[in-house]
């Protein structure tokens with residue numbers, strides 16, 4: 001695939017020209033240092049191009065209205081745009097149509113929707129949910145707590161010291177007692193790319209569903225829900241050039257059709273009496289109340305933006321940056337890198353520098369204009385397993401450059417000198 005024109009892409013993101021540092025009491029208006037921003041925290045949230053920001057602004061400026069078919073023109077325009085956005089997001093992940101795409105605030109609510117709309121009704125004592133040891137809390141805590149509530153049992157597929165899933169153990173752990181496998185596609189801490197279609201085969205061999213946490217894969221690589229064998233798949237708009245507060249849950253239509261809603265209210269009903277209620281068609285049955293209309297419409301615009309560039313090219317670009325960062329970090333003997341080798345991972349690298357706590361490293365890197373994430377990345381059990389309380393994580397996207405990786409390494413050198 002042809003390399004990205006990063007400079008042209010960066011011109012779509014004014015924020016990337018910001019200077020940072022100095023007084024931050026007034027967001028965006030601080031005196032700011034003359035330190036150019038180097039934004040390497042894309043696994044937490046991506047930046048938003050003008051093309052997507054303009055869609056949000058245009059909605060509020062010219063057709064803001066509540067959806068679901070009010071009679072007046074504005075409502076009709078908003079309804080059509082919001083409903084069509086579901087079709088666009090469905091196309092982006094290879095779903096059959098809007099019936100298989102529920103808009104949510106993000107990946108977290110997608111996991112919870114399935115836990116409460118399916119899990120609460122289907123799980124009980126003797127049933128098992130199989131997770132991986134590298135799950136994000138959005139999956140791990142959700143299913144762990146649901147198992148506690150229902151008497152079901154949560155089990156974990158081990159991760160080896162290379163950050164790779166033990167698939168032999170998976171084959172033993174997934175049995176006829178398994179009702180659901182929930183697995184992250186690309187780990188937000190290790191960068192490991194899990195063999196989802198193999199896990200799906202194991203789940204389906206035992207008549208279990210598979211839930212795919214695709215928060216770090218839908219934004220970063222071409223993906224088709226059928227190729228993966230996903231029964232459910234959740235992702236977030238804000239990690240793929242969309243606004244915050246919007247994401248989607250994919251579910252096979254025949255499964256969603258059978259599920260009862262877990263959020264009740266307006267828009268999700270068809271007929272209500274004092275005694276009972278009937279539900280709207282999919283996906284509206286699962287979208288109670290006034291949705292994030294602008295966010296949903298902008299989510300579709302983000303899909304257009306990424307597809308115009310090409311996810312295969314974006315994947316190649318960010319993974320090359322991660323490999324470059326990995327190789328440069330690997331030159332140090334006082335740096336620990338977590339996860340698989342640099343050429344076998346998604347576009348992120350988590351690491352620690354001996355004698356420099358990740359939080360201190362992040363603070364010093366901030367003085368150099370570099371934004372990374374430091375902490376447990378919502379994978380505390382995995383950090384405990386790795387024997388660390390926290391890690392630093394650099395995560396790359398379509399608008400980052402090799403020169404920015406060099407600034408990252410310069411900042412790490414400065415931190416090492418300060419703490420050595």
Ligand SMILES: Cc1ncc(COP(=O)(O)O)c(CNc2co[nH]c2=O)c1O
Pocket residue numbers: 043044045105106107108109136138139184186187188213215216236247373377378
């Ligand atoms: C693998 C994974 N699953 C679920 C989530 C939750 O997504 P949300 O509902 O949109 O918040 C995240 C967000 N990950 C991170 C958020 O901040 N730093 C991170 O690594 C994630 O990386």
